[in-house]
Amino acid sequence: MTDTSNPDHTLPSHFIRHMIDHDLASGKHDGRVQTRFPPEPNGFLHIGHAKSICLNFGLAEQYQGACNMRFDDTNPEKESQEFIDAIKADVNWLGFKWHGEVRYTSAYFQQLFDFALQLIRNGKAYVCSLTPEQAREYRGSLTEPGRNSPYRERSFEENLELFLRMQKGEFADGEHSLRAKIDMSSPNINMRDPIIYRIRNVEHHQTGDYWKVYPMYDYAHCISDALEHITHSLCTLEFEDHRPLYDWILNNLTLDSLKNACLELGNLPDDINYVLPEQTEFARLNINYNVMSKRKLKELVELGLVNGWDDPRMPTLSGLRRRGFTPASIRRFCDIIGMSRSESIVDVGMLEHCIREDLDEHSARAMCVLRPLKVTLINFTDEQAQTLSLPRHPKRDIGNRQIQFGPTLYIDETDFEQTPPPGYKRLSPGDEVRLRGAYVIKCEDVIRDQNGKVIELLCSLDPATLGQNPQGRKVKGVIHWVPAEGALRAEVRIYDRLFNNANPDDKALGDFKNSLNPDSLQVLTDCLVEPSLASAAAEESFQFEREGYFCVDRFDSRPDALVFNRTVSLRDSWTKTNG
C-alpha cells in the first residue's frame, strides 16, 4: 500500500545535488557517489534521522551509487545491541537497502590503532598526561589561544611505549590520552591538539574487552569514511567546524596506507580509483511542537512521561510507525521539506499533510462511532433488516464491505445537538440527516435519563432514500453510524501533539517538559466499529469516515479486543471555525 514512485513528484533541486552534479561533471571522486548513514547506536532513530537516511540513500539511488549502513560505535559506554537492532529495523522499514553488510566503526579498531601508530611515528600525535581538568585549562577559551601541553614534545619512543601500554590496560581511565599535534593557538578550538584516543576500561558491545583505548569521533569518522571509500560524507551543521580536522587527519596519513587498508578490508573494487572523502554539512530537521534531541527523547522515556521509544506520540520512527505513519509518507515528507544550510523549524502540518495524502489514496474506509448514542428507528422492523454493501474506497475499486442495517444502530454523541448552532449539518430534533451509505432519518423524539443526559434518539426512516435523494427537499448532512447488530467494541487511542508549545526547546520557557501537553493521549474504550473490521490486520490503516485515519495497534490489538490508534484527524473546516 505504499507506492513510493509517484511520477508527479520530481526530485527537488538542492545544494547537495548541485554539488554532486558538479562533481560528476568534473570527474571528481572518480565520478562516483558513495554515501553512508552512520548513526551511533545510543538511542532510537527519529524523523530527523529520516532526513539524513533519505538524503544518503536517496542520493545513492539517484546517482546509481551506493550507501553504506555503518554504526559509529566508538563510545561503548552509551551504546547497546538493543539500539543496533532497532536502528536496523527502522531503516529497513523505511524501505532502504544498504550496500553490502552492515558496517561498524569498531570493526576498524585495529586499522585505526595502526594509523595512530603512524601518526605517532611521524611526530603528528603524542601521549598527553594532563588530567581532563588541566587539559581544559590548557585549551584556552573562545577568545584566548590555548597553551602547549608540557607533554607535547615527548619522544617518539616514549609516545609509542605509552600508547601501547594504554592499550594493554596499564592505566586508569583519563590517566593519559593520545592527541593530534596541530596548533594550540588555532582560532578553531577543534584544531587545538584534539584528543584522538582515550582510555576506557569497559566492555564494548561488539569487540568485548579486547580494547582499552577507544578512538574519538573526529579521528574515527574520517578514517572510517576513507576505509569505505565514501565520496560524499554528509552530516549536520554542527560538524562544520570539525571539517578542517576531518581533512587534517586524512591528509596527515599517507594515501597509500589508507588505500591499502581499504583494499585489505575488501572494500575497494579494483576498477575504481581511490579518492579521499569530503564532508558536506546540511541543516538538521526541527519540527514545531516537537523535540528532536536524543537526550530529551531519552529523558521522556526514562521518566515514564511516554510509554517507551515507540510511543505513538514520539517523533521516533518506531513511534511514527506505531502511530500509523507509512514509510512512503515519511519519505515524501523528507522530499518536500527541502535541503539547505539554514536552521529552520518545519511546520508539523507538513508531516500531517504527507500522511493524509498517502492514507487518503490508499486506506480503506470504515465507520467507527467513538462515543455511541443509541438510535431506534420507529418505522423499521427486524423483518425489514437488510445487508448493505458499501465501497471500501470512494475513488479506487478495492472492493466492498457488508453492513447489516436494522432498526437499532449507533451514531456519535457529537452528531446530535438539541439546539443546533447556525450552519449545523447534523442531527437535531425534527431535522433530517443521512446515515452514510443508507437512509435519511428524522429525529422524532429524544429520550433522557434522570440527569437530563440524552441516552437514545427515536427516529423515523424515509424508505425512499436508499441510494437516492429525497423528493422535494434537500438533506444537508451525512453522518456515520454503526449497526447494533454485529458492531464490534474497540478501544481507540486519540493522540494529540505531545507539546503545547510550538517550540519546546525555547530556553525562555525553562525546562522543555514544562511544555508537555497533559491531554496528548485520550483513550476511548467503548467505541463501536463496523463488523468488517473484525479481520483487520496489525498495522493496517483505515479512514474512519468523518473522523480521521486510524491504524490497528501493532502490539496491543487482538481480534477479540481491537485497539486502534488515531494517526491524524481529517482536515476539518467545521470545528476549526466553530470550536
Add this chain to the structure above:
RNA sequence: UGGGGUGUCGCCAAGUUGGUAAGGCAUCAGAUUUUGAUUCUGACAUGCGUUGGUUCGAGUCCAGCCACCCCAGCCA
C-alpha cells in the same frame, strides 16, 4: 571581545554566468460532493535582514551594519 555559519511570503524552499521573485504547506473565497474529507478553481512577496555603492538593470556583485545559530566533552 576569537572562529565558523545563516538570513527570500505565516512555515519550508527554488532562484544557472546580474535582466525584472518557482513550488509545497498553511490560510481565505468559490464549485462539485451520500465523508463539513477528497477533488477542482481563484486569491495570497513592486518584495528578497538592513543601509549605502557599482550597473541601463541586483535576491543575485561590492562595502558597512543588524539579528540568529554552532564551537571551549578524554560525547557523537
